[in-house]
Amino acid sequence: MISILDGFSEALHLLLTFDASLFEIVLLSLRVSLTAVFFSALIGLPLGALLAVLKFPGRPVLIVLINAFMGLPPVVVGLIVYLLLSRSGPLGVLGLLFTPTAMIIAQTMLITPIVASLTRQAISDLWVEYRDLLHSFDAKPWQIMKTLLWEGRLSMMTGILAGFGRAIAEVGAVMIVGGNIDHATRVLTTAIALETSKGNLGLALGLGIVLVGIAVVINILTLSVGHVVGRQTAQGQIL
Amino acid sequence: MSKILPLNLSGISVHAGGDHLLQDINIDFDKGPLTLIIGPNGAGKSLLLRLCHGLIKPDKGVLTWQGSDAAHAPRHQALVFQKPVLLRRSVCENIAYPLRISGMFTAGEIADRVADALDHSGLAAIGDRPAKVLSGGEQQKLALARARAMRPEVLFLDEPTANLDPRSLGQVEALIRETHESGTKIIMTSHDMSQVKRLADEIVFLYDGHIIEAGPAEKILNKPTSREASAFVKGDLLP
Numbered sequence: 001m002i003s004i005l006d007g008f009s010e011a012l013h014l015l016l017t018f019d020a021s022l023f024e025i026v027l028l029s030l031r032v033s034l035t036a037v038f039f040s041a042l043i044g045l046p047l048g049a050l051l052a053v054l055k056f057p058g059r060p061v062l063i064v065l066i067n068a069f070m071g072l073p074p075v076v077v078g079l080i081v082y083l084l085l086s087r088s089g090p091l092g093v094l095g096l097l098f099t100p101t102a103m104i105i106a107q108t109m110l111i112t113p114i115v116a117s118l119t120r121q122a123i124s125d126l127w128v129e130y131r132d133l134l135h136s137f138d139a140k141p142w143q144i145m146k147t148l149l150w151e152g153r154l155s156m157m158t159g160i161l162a163g164f165g166r167a168i169a170e171v172g173a174v175m176i177v178g179g180n181i182d183h184a185t186r187v188l189t190t191a192i193a194l195e196t197s198k199g200n201l202g203l204a205l206g207l208g209i210v211l212v213g214i215a216v217v218i219n220i221l222t223l224s225v226g227h228v229v230g231r232q233t234a235q236g237q238i239l
Numbered sequence: 240m241s242k243i244l245p246l247n248l249s250g251i252s253v254h255a256g257g258d259h260l261l262q263d264i265n266i267d268f269d270k271g272p273l274t275l276i277i278g279p280n281g282a283g284k285s286l287l288l289r290l291c292h293g294l295i296k297p298d299k300g301v302l303t304w305q306g307s308d309a310a311h312a313p314r315h316q317a318l319v320f321q322k323p324v325l326l327r328r329s330v331c332e333n334i335a336y337p338l339r340i341s342g343m344f345t346a347g348e349i350a351d352r353v354a355d356a357l358d359h360s361g362l363a364a365i366g367d368r369p370a371k372v373l374s375g376g377e378q379q380k381l382a383l384a385r386a387r388a389m390r391p392e393v394l395f396l397d398e399p400t401a402n403l404d405p406r407s408l409g410q411v412e413a414l415i416r417e418t419h420e421s422g423t424k425i426i427m428t429s430h431d432m433s434q435v436k437r438l439a440d441e442i443v444f445l446y447d448g449h450i451i452e453a454g455p456a457e458k459i460l461n462k463p464t465s466r467e468a469s470a471f472v473k474g475d476l477l478p
Contacts, residue, residue: 130324131323132289137337137340137341147326151327
């Protein structure tokens with residue numbers, strides 16, 4: 001029976017020998033998930049802020065839907081993107097299925113509701129605090145959004161990190177739309193699933209430990225940057 | 240020459256859930272005297288100030304600045320809240336923020352106004368400090384400095400010295416007096432009779448959403464005509 005120690009040993013071996021296929025998989029995993037996080041932030045941050053500040057018909061329904069979509073099963077998202085991108089689907093002509101772009105689209109769909117929902121909650125709290133002040137300054141709606149997003153930047157970072165955690169760890173969606181093709185669409189999670197099914201449990205565990213390590217490093221880096229930015233801003237060195 | 244005064248309130252009423260929060264308010268505020276709106280808690284003082292500032296709309300009645308609607312007024316009047324609302328930025332950035340979003344000033348003008356506001360408020364030594372870590376007195380001075388930097392013609396102050404220690408209270412009152420002497424019309428709420436005696440040129444006594452008495456401070460303090468004002472001025476308990 002494979003032990004956790006064997007997994008650590010395998011992970012260390014892969015890292016110390018600069019295993020080329022491991023680094024290829026890690027880089028693709030990061031490229032796909034970080035790009036998905038970027039697009040999710042681009043959509044989710046303003047969407048969350050709009051939902052927090054603006055009142056419009058259908059807003060409560062939209063909030064319920066976005067909250068519900070936070071728990072979307074990755075395989076369902078994968079299936080939807082597959083249907084959209086497959087040759088007979090409406091976007092089949094683009095030829096994106098089984099490419100990293102398809103995986104980015106799927107992960108973006110998966111984590112945008114998380115970023116938008118957490119942003120909405122954080123901005124709602126800030127809006128209660130700053131509504132009268134910003135109206136008092138006669139701030140325009142876009143100035144209000146920009147200010148609230150900046151004031152809530154550390155909370156936003158938490159939402160983005162939660163999104164990244166979900167993206168880097170999911171396997172169902174990228175497996176369906178990426179196909180786990182060696183040297184093309186294989187990422188850490190699909191590689192782990194493959195090695196497990198082949199019985200290479202040591203290698204699978206080693207890859208798993210590398211995956212957890214990446215998530216921890218990204219979190220530390222992001223929080224450190226957030227801390228520095230927060231301190232500099234408070235001291236008036238930024239803006 | 241005044242740009243927006245006089246401020247005229249005619250037949251103003253504000254209701255909420257069947258309660259009359261302000262009832263048939265008729266009053267003019269003109270350039271010159273330092274005006275104190277006094278009355279017990281729940282009389283409608285803060286509400287009246289917010290209404291004048293434009294944060295809430297009356298259910299009935301008309302509010303005009305210099306005989307016309309309030310559309311042009313926001314640029315010439317400012318409000319300081321009872322509990323200072325400060326952005327998560329430095330002292331300097333808090334003062335610069337409303338100037339910047341107004342779009343009316345160059346970077347050089349903003350820097351000059353910030354420096355001037357810091358000097359006048361005694362905050363120059365802590366301009367780079369995060370606003371959120373200041374003491375209560377310093378936060379209120381910053382809120383005043385931020386409002387002053389806009390060089391408003393009318394400055395509304397909602398109980399600006401509530402919860403301050405005697406030293407901070409003296410400093411904030413000195414700032415208020417200086418602002419008044421520089422030509423800014425001050426309209427301020429308070430229920431602290433010793434403060435009213437120190438600052439007021441004219442008094443508006445509000446009770447249960449109605450203006451009971453309004454006139455020169457000396458007259459209202461020495462010869463109030465209503466039972467409620469008389470009891471309030473003496474410090475007696477009101478029903």
